[in-house]
Amino acid sequence: MIAKTSYPFQLPPLPYAYDALEPYIDEETMHLHHDRHFQTYIDNLNKALEPYPVYHTWTLEKLLANLDHLPPSLRTAVREQGGGVYNHDLYFDTMIPGGKPMPQEIALAFGGEEPWKTEMKNAALGQFGSGFAWLVSDCSGKLSVVALPNQDNPLSIGLYPLLPLDVWEHAYYLKYHNLRGDYIDNWFRIINWDMVMAKLEERQRCRRKGFLAPAL
Numbered sequence: 001m002i003a004k005t006s007y008p009f010q011l012p013p014l015p016y017a018y019d020a021l022e023p024y025i026d027e028e029t030m031h032l033h034h035d036r037h038f039q040t041y042i043d044n045l046n047k048a049l050e051p052y053p054v055y056h057t058w059t060l061e062k063l064l065a066n067l068d069h070l071p072p073s074l075r076t077a078v079r080e081q082g083g084g085v086y087n088h089d090l091y092f093d094t095m096i097p098g099g100k101p102m103p104q105e106i107a108l109a110f111g112g113e114e115p116w117k118t119e120m121k122n123a124a125l126g127q128f129g130s131g132f133a134w135l136v137s138d139c140s141g142k143l144s145v146v147a148l149p150n151q152d153n154p155l156s157i158g159l160y161p162l163l164p165l166d167v168w169e170h171a172y173y174l175k176y177h178n179l180r181g182d183y184i185d186n187w188f189r190i191i192n193w194d195m196v197m198a199k200l201e202e203r204q205r206c207r208r209k210g211f212l213a214p215a216l
């Protein structure tokens with residue numbers, strides 16, 4: 001996972017074939033989204049960090065959880081480009097052909113799978129312009145759904161990212177045009193809940209170690 005790596009960041013391969021999520025996410029969108037957009041965030045983040053060797057040993061997770069500790073000349077680039085790197089890595093990693101069943105533990109926190117979907121969809125539709133809807137955990141382990149603009153990452157506001165839904169137009173416009181809601185409905189069919197549970201367990205380990213302070 002790219003969150004645990006540091007400068008220079010490298011584009012991870014897509015964890016499935018480019019057409020593997022058809023018909024829900026089309027092959028052309030996948031090429032543009034992964035090979036161009038994701039790559040550009042990586043290149044821009046590396047370019048921004050290059051003159052700051054003191055941060056070359058910081059993991060992406062540490063950079064995003066400590067924006068206030070960065071020099072102002074670097075902070076915006078990490079927030080935008082670093083967020084773009086983290087968010088896309090997790091977005092692609094949390095999808096899988098055919099999807100996986102939603103874990104009971106997560107469904108229960110929202111009163112069932114359908115109430116969770118409604119909440120996630122409302123957050124994603126309500127995000128005006130570009131951004132993501134997120135399933136997150138707070139420091140007590142409580143799960144919730146939030147919408148964040150642009151490439152803002154939950155780590156920067158003291159929340160732990162579990163599952164991102166990219167609602168930038170580049171994520172769906174070629175196939176769905178203006179129908180963001182249809183894209184969201186289909187995205188529900190291809191969620192890799194095994195990966196989300198792995199993130200949740202990782203989050204619980206982090207809590208015990210407390211190493212994501214101060215943000216967490």
Ligand code: MN
Pocket residue numbers: 033037088166168170171
């Ligand atoms: Mn995107």
